[in-house]
Each structure stands twice: as C-alpha cells, then as structure tokens.
Amino acid sequence: MGEHIEIMGKDIYFWNFIVLMFFTLFEVAAVFYDVIPGTEIEVTKLMVWAILIVVGIIKGFGIAAFFMHLKDDPRIYTRTALFPVLFVILMLWGIGLSNPAGVTELPSWCTPNWDYAETR
Amino acid sequence: MSGGHGAHVENGIWMRAVMMGGILLTIGVLLFATLGVFMANEKHHVWEELEDEYHHMEVEVALDGIITDKEAADLDHLHHEEIAAHLSYLTYRVAGITILLMSITYAAFIGVGGLLNSSKPAAEHGDGHDEHEHHGSSSPIIFAFGIMLFLAGFPDFVIACKAMLNADLTPDFGMLALSMVGLLTIVIAVSNWWFEDLPFNGHGEQIATSYPFEGEHIRKAGLWVFIMSEIMVFATFFSSYLRMRTEWCTKWAIEDGVEACQGVEPVVTASDLIRNDFATILPGAINTFALIISSYTIVLALKTAKNAKWEPSTGIMGKIMPTRKAAIRNYLIATLALGSLFIVLKLVEWSHLVAEGFDIGTTQGSIFYIATGAHGLHVFIGLLVMLYLVFKADTVGYDEDNAQGIEYFGLYWHFVDLAWVVIFPAFYLY
Numbered sequence: 395m396g397e398h399i400e401i402m403g404k405d406i407y408f409w410n411f412i413v414l415m416f417f418t419l420f421e422v423a424a425v426f427y428d429v430i431p432g433t434e435i436e437v438t439k440l441m442v443w444a445i446l447i448v449v450g451i452i453k454g455f456g457i458a459a460f461f462m463h464l465k466d467d468p469r470i471y472t473r474t475a476l477f478p479v480l481f482v483i484l485m486l487w488g489i490g491l492s493n494p495a496g497v498t499e500l501p502s503w504c505t506p507n508w509d510y511a512e513t514r
Numbered sequence: 515m516s517g518g519h520g521a522h523v524e525n526g527i528w529m530r531a532v533m534m535g536g537i538l539l540t541i542g543v544l545l546f547a548t549l550g551v552f553m554a555n556e557k558h559h560v561w562e563e564l565e566d567e568y569h570h571m572e573v574e575v576a577l578d579g580i581i582t583d584k585e586a587a588d589l590d591h592l593h594h595e596e597i598a599a600h601l602s603y604l605t606y607r608v609a610g611i612t613i614l615l616m617s618i619t620y621a622a623f624i625g626v627g628g629l630l631n632s633s634k635p636a637a638e639h640g641d642g643h644d645e646h647e648h649h650g651s652s653s654p655i656i657f658a659f660g661i662m663l664f665l666a667g668f669p670d671f672v673i674a675c676k677a678m679l680n681a682d683l684t685p686d687f688g689m690l691a692l693s694m695v696g697l698l699t700i701v702i703a704v705s706n707w708w709f710e711d712l713p714f715n716g717h718g719e720q721i722a723t724s725y726p727f728e729g730e731h732i733r734k735a736g737l738w739v740f741i742m743s744e745i746m747v748f749a750t751f752f753s754s755y756l757r758m759r760t761e762w763c764t765k766w767a768i769e770d771g772v773e774a775c776q777g778v779e780p781v782v783t784a785s786d787l788i789r790n791d792f793a794t795i796l797p798g799a800i801n802t803f804a805l806i807i808s809s810y811t812i813v814l815a816l817k818t819a820k821n822a823k824w825e826p827s828t829g830i831m832g833k834i835m836p837t838r839k840a841a842i843r844n845y846l847i848a849t850l851a852l853g854s855l856f857i858v859l860k861l862v863e864w865s866h867l868v869a870e871g872f873d874i875g876t877t878q879g880s881i882f883y884i885a886t887g888a889h890g891l892h893v894f895i896g897l898l899v900m901l902y903l904v905f906k907a908d909t910v911g912y913d914e915d916n917a918q919g920i921e922y923f924g925l926y927w928h929f930v931d932l933a934w935v936v937i938f939p940a941f942y943l944y
Binding site: 457458477 | 726727730734735738741742743745746749750752753756766770789790792795802803807809810813817924925928931932935936939943944
C-alpha cells in the first residue's frame with residue numbers, strides 16, 4: 395500500500411499534499427502575474443492555458459491515484475472512474491463541432507425569464 | 515465505549531449528539547455576534563462615512579463646474595475606498611450570517627437525529643457481534659424517497675419562502691408542505707441510517723459475488739458508481755461553460771484580436787473580476803488550499819484509524835491528540851472546520867461579485883453560480899455527513915476494523931476536491 399512508501403521519513407500522502415499545495419500556488423501565480431517576477435519574460439495567454447491544463451492533470455492524478463487509492467486498489471475502480479471520462483471527451487468533442495447559435499440563439503421560451511432573455 | 519469492538523450502543527449515547535448540536539449552535543451564535551453584528555456594524559459605519567464623503571465631494575465638484583486633475587484623482591481614490599469599505603462590510607456580514615445559518619443546520623441535523631435515536635426502544639439496537647449480521651439497510655431508499663418529495667415541492671417551496679418576504683407573491687402552501695414532508699422523511703431516514711451504523715464494528719461487510727466487482731465490498735463499489743455519475747454531472751457544467759466561454763467576446767478574445775470581437779463590448783466573466791487582484795483572488799485561492807488540506811486531514815484520520823500500533827507524538831501534537839480516538843476525532847473536526855470555511859468564503863465571494871454587478875441574470879453569471887453552487891452544495895452535504903463521523907469518532911470510535919466509514923466518505927470528499935481542481939482554474943482563473 396502507498397502509506398508504506400516513505401521519502402525522507404514522510405509517507406506518500408504527505409508528499410502528495412505538498413505537491414498539490416505547490417501546484418495550486420503555481421497556477422494562481424501563473425494567472426496573477428503578467429511577467430515572471432524578477433525577469434522580463436511575459437506570461438502569455440497560451441502559457442497560462444498550458445499551465446492550467448498541465449497543473450490540473452497533475453493535481454487530478456495526485457488526488458485520484460494517492461488520496462483515492464486508485465494506484466493500489468484493484469484496476470476495476472480505475473476503470474469505473476475512467477468510464478465517464480469517455481463520455482466527457484465525446485461531449486467536449488461534440489461541443490467543439492457544434493454551431494455557436496446552438497447556445498446563443500436559443501428561443502426565449504427555452505430560457506428562464508431572466509433579463510437577458512427578454513432584452514435579447 | 516471502546517473503539518469499535520464493544521459495539522453495544524446505549525440509547526443515552528445519542529444525547530451526546532444533541533449536546534454536540536448545542537455546542538455547534540453556541541459557536542455559531544458567538545461567531546455571528548462577533549463577525550456578523552459587531553464587526554459588520556463597525557464596517558458599516560466606515561462605509562457610510564466614506565459614502566457620504568464621496569457624495570459630498572461629488573456635489574462640490576458638480577457645483578464648481580470645473581474639475582482639476584487633483585480633484586479627479588481624489589474623487590477616484592475616494593470612490594475606490596468607498597467600494598473597498600462596502601466589500602469589507604459585506605465580508606463580515608455575509609460571513610456572520612453564513613456561519614449562523616450553517617450552525618443552525620448542523621445543530622438541527624445532528625440534534626434531531628440524536629433526539630430521535632435516543633428515544634428508540636433499547637432492544638432495537640444491534641449488538642454487532644454476529645459475524646453474519648446482514649448490514650443491508652432500507653434507509654437509503656427512504657432517504658431517496660424523501661429527496662424526491664422535497665424536490666417535487668422545491669420550486670414552490672422557494673416561491674413560498676419569497677412570498678413570506680414579499681406580499682406581491684401568492685405562495686402555494688400545499689407544495690411547501692410537500693417539501694416539508696420530504697425534509698422530515700430525509701431526517702428520519704438519515705437518523706435511522708446512523709442508528710444502524712453506529713454499532714457497526716466492521717464485521718458483516720457485504721461482498722460482491724459477481725463480475726465486475728467480485729470479491730470487493732459492495733458499499734465501496736456502489737460509492738465508485740455514484741462518483742462515476744457525479745463526474746458526468748460536473749462534466750455537463752464544465753462542458754456547457756467551455757462551450758459558451760469559447761464563443762464569448764471576452765477581454766482576452768478582444769486583446770487577442772479575434773476578428774468577430776472587434777468593436778464589440780466585452781463580455782465580463784467571473785474570472786475577469788477575480789483573477790487580477792490579490793483581494794479578489796484570495797478567497798478562491800484560500801478555498802483551494804482549504805480543500806486540499808481537508809483532503810489530507812481526512813487521509814490522516816483514516817491512516818490513524820487503520821494503525822493499530824498508533825502512538826501519540828511528542829510536543830504540542832501529543833497534547834492535542836493524546837489518544838488514537840482523540841486523534842481521529844480531531845482530524846475529522848479539522849476537516850469539518852476547513853469544509854465550513856470553504857462555504858463561508860464561497861458566499862462571501864459571491865456577495866462581492868453580486869455587489870459588483872455580476873449576478874445570475876446573465877449567461878456567464880448563470881453558469882458560474884450554478885456550477886460553483888452545485889459544487890458548494892456537494893461540500894455542504896459532505897459536511898452534514900461529516901458531523902456524524904465526528905460523533906461516531908467521539909463515542910463508539912473508529913479502529914482498523916470499522917474504518918470503512920471514513921474511507922468511503924473520504925472517497926466522496928476527495929472527489930469534491932477533484933471537482934474543484936477543475937472548477938477553480940476554469941471559472942476563476944481562465
């Protein structure tokens with residue numbers, strides 16, 4: 395089990411916690427600063443997107459693999475967790491292919507009676 | 515009662531749940547009085563003074579007819595100070611009210627559950643010694659039925675609540691009654707669920723006998739299937755947001771020179787109002803840290819429960835957690851406190867956004883509040899369950915045999931953390 399692995403006298407959960415905290419700080423800083431502190435390197439939007447996606451994957455893996463024990467549990471649990479991800483990918487793909495009017499041009503009766511629906 | 519082995523539970527033990535409810539309510543009232551009344555009133559005075567000063571200066575400038583650069587700068591500075599004072603007032607008022615409402619809900623939930631169970635005949639309690647004891651329960655079905663009744667009447671329940679504040683609306687008290695019956699059914703089902711679980715000492719866990727979960731605990735498999743469905747729920751929010759977000763002419767899209775957005779008024783998203791200022795990004799960032807720390811504290815609670823050779827540490831930690839039972843309980847209390855902090859900061863942040871004009875009446879507001887609100891609701895439901903875990907840890911106790919309760923709840927709690935890992939960058943930073 396994961397708890398038996400120790401690095402510098404601390405178990406894997408502790409290090410996972412530290413990694414999660416560090417990457418949270420990193421992603422907040424990546425968005426907060428326009429220029430990397432101490433340099434003149436501009437933090438572009440492409441960099442921000444890449445950082446948010448990569449950090450999200452690392453943090454998601456850390457939580458699922460270690461805190462949720464998927465790394466040590468039988469594979470059926472990992473498959474169960476990943477099964478809906480297939481649908482999520484399909485959904486995102488469908489969204490990418492869909493027409494913008496599919497969302498912004500919905501008739502008023504399809505939307506709650508909010509101000510934007512009445513004034514559109 | 516010793517940890518999990520002496521599983522006969524006296525009725526009187528449930529009165530500790532009532533006492534726990536009383537303690538939570540007292541803490542809530544004290545915090546409300548301090549933050550929501552005393553501090554908020556102080557902040558309100560400061561805000562009123564600055565508001566008067568600002569309007570006074572505005573009138574003076576208007577009467578002069580000419581505005582110098584210095585006057586314009588002073589006016590602008592004063593306006594920012596007034597806004598900051600308003601937000602500061604909102605922080606204390608909303609935090610105080612949220613803490614009060616949460617403590618009332620906590621006290622009602624654990625207190626009513628404890629009261630119902632303490633009044634049951636003693637003979638109904640299982641002794642938990644039977645290795646073949648069947649631990650299937652009808653409580654989840656009753657619970658689901660209660661939720662169905664509650665939700666059936668919910669839209670009119672909301673209207674009835676609004677009608678109590680606004681005479682122009684006509685409430686449907688029939689549907690309100692249906693919701694109330696649903697709520698009562700939920701409370702009865704949950705308290706019965708606790709009643710069945712409290713003496714559970716880890717023996718008699720049902721094992722799946724067929725593919726694909728053969729040999730696994732049924733409750734754990736069921737929880738993972740539940741998490742699977744939850745992933746889909748959050749995926750719909752996330753994909754709807756991405757779909758709309760990629761089409762909006764946001765400040766970023768305009769700066770990037772997207773052709774369709776040239777000359778168009780930018781669409782303001784929540785992240786536009788949050789990400790570039792330390793004060794606005796702080797609540798979301800603290801919430802992210804709070805959830806990660808709470809994930810770790812529940813792991814520590816489980817690890818301690820499973821460690822039969824646990825020994826207290828030296829120093830201050832040893833004083834806070836002198837026994838294994840106290841350590842598990844205190845880790846769970848820390849998790850509860852961090853989760854509660856999350857809800858308080860979430861509502862404070864919402865109040866700031868609404869004050870800045872970002873309300874639910876726009877597409878970007880609607881998806882933001884629905885997605886983050888659904889996540890907040892999951893956190894809050896988790897906190898209600900955690901109240902019971904704290905109660906069990908404090909009374910019967912958890913050990914290496916019956917730690918499944920913490921483990922399975924931990925899976926749900928980690929999932930809530932996982933969902934936030936996606937929601938936070940998407941809705942707050944992107």
